[in-house]
Amino acid sequence: MKRKSFIVSLLILAALPLASCKKSEPKGNLTIALLPKSKGNQYFVTCEKGARAAAAELGAELLFDGPINSDPAKQNEIVENWITDGVDVIVAACENKDSISTALRKAQEAGIKVVTYDADAQPDARSFFVNQATAQGIGEQLIDTAAALTGGEGEFAIITGTLTAANLNEWIKFIKVRQAEKYPNMKLVDTKPCDDQKDKAQQEATNLLSAHPNLKAIIGVCSPSVPGAAEAIKQAGKAGAVKLVGLGLPSENSAYVKEGVTQAVILWNVEELGYLSVMAGAALAKGELAPGATEFTAGKLGKMKVEGDNVILGRPFVFTKENIDQFDF
Amino acid sequence: MPALVAAIGIALIIISRQIDISIGSQFSMCAIIAGVTAASGLPLGVSIIAAIGAGAMMGALNGVLVAYLKLPSIVVTLATMVTWQEALRLWQQGRLLSLPDGIQWFGLSQPVGQTVVISIAFILLIGAALAMKHLSAGRFIYAIGTDAEAARLAGIDPKRTTFGVFVLMGALAGLAAVLNLVQSPQVQPNCGDGLELKTIAAAVVGGVAISGGRGTLFGVLLGMLLLANVNPALTHFHQPPYWEKAIQGLVILLAVLADGLRSRKNQL
Numbered sequence A: 001m002k003r004k005s006f007i008v009s010l011l012i013l014a015a016l017p018l019a020s021c022k023k024s025e026p027k028g029n030l031t032i033a034l035l036p037k038s039k040g041n042q043y044f045v046t047c048e049k050g051a052r053a054a055a056a057e058l059g060a061e062l063l064f065d066g067p068i069n070s071d072p073a074k075q076n077e078i079v080e081n082w083i084t085d086g087v088d089v090i091v092a093a094c095e096n097k098d099s100i101s102t103a104l105r106k107a108q109e110a111g112i113k114v115v116t117y118d119a120d121a122q123p124d125a126r127s128f129f130v131n132q133a134t135a136q137g138i139g140e141q142l143i144d145t146a147a148a149l150t151g152g153e154g155e156f157a158i159i160t161g162t163l164t165a166a167n168l169n170e171w172i173k174f175i176k177v178r179q180a181e182k183y184p185n186m187k188l189v190d191t192k193p194c195d196d197q198k199d200k201a202q203q204e205a206t207n208l209l210s211a212h213p214n215l216k217a218i219i220g221v222c223s224p225s226v227p228g229a230a231e232a233i234k235q236a237g238k239a240g241a242v243k244l245v246g247l248g249l250p251s252e253n254s255a256y257v258k259e260g261v262t263q264a265v266i267l268w269n270v271e272e273l274g275y276l277s278v279m280a281g282a283a284l285a286k287g288e289l290a291p292g293a294t295e296f297t298a299g300k301l302g303k304m305k306v307e308g309d310n311v312i313l314g315r316p317f318v319f320t321k322e323n324i325d326q327f328d329f
Numbered sequence B: 001m002p003a004l005v006a007a008i009g010i011a012l013i014i015i016s017r018q019i020d021i022s023i024g025s026q027f028s029m030c031a032i033i034a035g036v037t038a039a040s041g042l043p044l045g046v047s048i049i050a051a052i053g054a055g056a057m058m059g060a061l062n063g064v065l066v067a068y069l070k071l072p073s074i075v076v077t078l079a080t081m082v083t084w085q086e087a088l089r090l091w092q093q094g095r096l097l098s099l100p101d102g103i104q105w106f107g108l109s110q111p112v113g114q115t116v117v118i119s120i121a122f123i124l125l126i127g128a129a130l131a132m133k134h135l136s137a138g139r140f141i142y143a144i145g146t147d148a149e150a151a152r153l154a155g156i157d158p159k160r161t162t163f164g165v166f167v168l169m170g171a172l173a174g175l176a177a178v179l180n181l182v183q184s185p186q187v188q189p190n191c192g193d194g195l196e197l198k199t200i201a202a203a204v205v206g207g208v209a210i211s212g213g214r215g216t217l218f219g220v221l222l223g224m225l226l227l228a229n230v231n232p233a234l235t236h237f238h239q240p241p242y243w244e245k246a247i248q249g250l251v252i253l254l255a256v257l258a259d260g261l262r263s264r265k266n267q268l
Helices: A002-024 A042-058 A072-085 A097-109 A135-150 A166-182 A198-211 A225-235 A250-259 A270-286 B002-015 B023-039 B044-068 B073-092 B110-134 B136-146 B148-153 B158-181 B195-205 B217-228 B230-236 B243-267
Strands: A031-035 A061-064 A089-092 A113-117 A128-131 A154-160 A186-193 A215-220 A243-247 A264-267 A295-297 A303-307 A310-312 A317-319
Touching: A031 A042, A031 A072, A031 A270, A042 A061, A042 A270, A072 A089, A072 A097, A089 A097, A089 A270, A097 A113, A113 A270, A128 A270, A135 A154, A135 A166, A135 A186, A135 A215, A135 A243, A135 A264, A154 A166, A154 A198, A154 A225, A166 A186, A186 A198, A198 A215, A198 A225, A198 B230, A215 A225, A225 A243, A225 A250, A250 A264, A250 A317, A270 A295, B002 B023, B002 B110, B002 B136, B002 B158, B002 B195, B002 B217, B023 B044, B023 B073, B023 B158, B023 B195, B044 B073, B044 B158, B110 B136, B110 B158, B110 B217, B136 B148, B136 B158, B148 B158, B195 B217, B195 B243, B217 B230, B217 B243, B230 B243
Parallel strands: A031 A061, A031 A089, A089 A113, A113 A128, A128 A310, A154 A186, A154 A215, A215 A243, A243 A264
Antiparallel strands: A264 A317, A295 A303, A303 A310
């Protein structure tokens, strides 16, 4: 018995240096840990691509790990491990704002710089949030694209998620403001909710097409509304005659974009989001980005705007027939 | 049309004095099962059978819990509703599933496909209406909904009948999911959300007594048509969409009120 416990304690002693050896890496190279909501998700895999490019430019080591199924508890576990490993920077997309904030605060106490991207934590649990797009940027890009397609005139309708979704209402507000300012010959005839259901969006679009025979464009502000409206336009035989612009993932819309039913899909550039997030994390660690800054230089992206504690990625990206095949999220 | 197929099932459930609020989740689950099997390259026939079979199994689970374990159907189906919904969320992560070519409109042209979908729904409606009137199984459903004890004394097995109605409901949810699936090239894991409300409302507005034992499928069809036209009417009259749910709610309230007044008069 004694002999056995002696061997066990020997093993534990032998394992101790193994557990702490990661800490003794040279301090010159930053170790940046990137946490996605879910590591199998194409969206975050694309973020990682941008992040790797940034890390390569910086000569930093990039760790990429996350839950398989957007599990907030697993996110905490991974952050705890990174604290033990002693990484320099954690760049996190938060599945659950409250649950991860405790772990991120602990990381900050351990001297790790924390930046969030895609989905924020509580403000005191990180230094900066890399904001993929502002409500104004999204709203203006949607109406500008629709106006460019219709020549800035004619009737248009909006399909939204729900009438109570604050973020969507904010985008719609900016669509209306911009339209009133820049495109006085355009007229918003209706705004319909699709309850975040593609099939309901299809019905709503079908109704809109028959109720407004002069409709020139539909703008979809939630992601299920775009393929739903596309199918309605296609079945009504109005592809191309009624322009369709919306916010969504390229993969969910590529078939309709290639057929010419959907003219443009708008989303932030996900690869650049990953790139900028890592650049912001590194700049924070090196002291190039500090609270109160109004801009910082992010590698090949150049000078990026900082508003308060938000680093702004800028104008959203427009996916069209010409470029949609290059994106696989 | 897919909602009409599901409404047939829900009407039978309500007539037998039960309720099933899990049908939206069953519908979504069946749609995704059909979608995943189709996307893996299996023929459309297999997907259809898989969807209907999965629906029947989910219905059977409800049926066992309600009929044989005597648990209240509202609680049982509330539990299964949430279970299937969350299972789907975990499985599909909310993404749209693209279907292979040849699924939309059963691989036929759009007008032919649409005709097929409508025909299936109406044949089913007429068949079920005739069965409810002339087959003993149909009369059993009315009997257990009116008075389960009297039905049992008359030699009907209420447990078996209730179980059968839930299985049928599940299978119809599966078929409805298939009829919905073939109308577009993508399927979304939340496609059945709200279906329970839509179909229960159609049944109640169509004169099916929520207390069981009374109602016709022809009435359900009328209820469905009435409620389905509220939204297009608002769009055509250029009214704000805020009214849609309010008007639907009001119609349901009036229907329940009318039903309540009528049964009170019968009692006096």
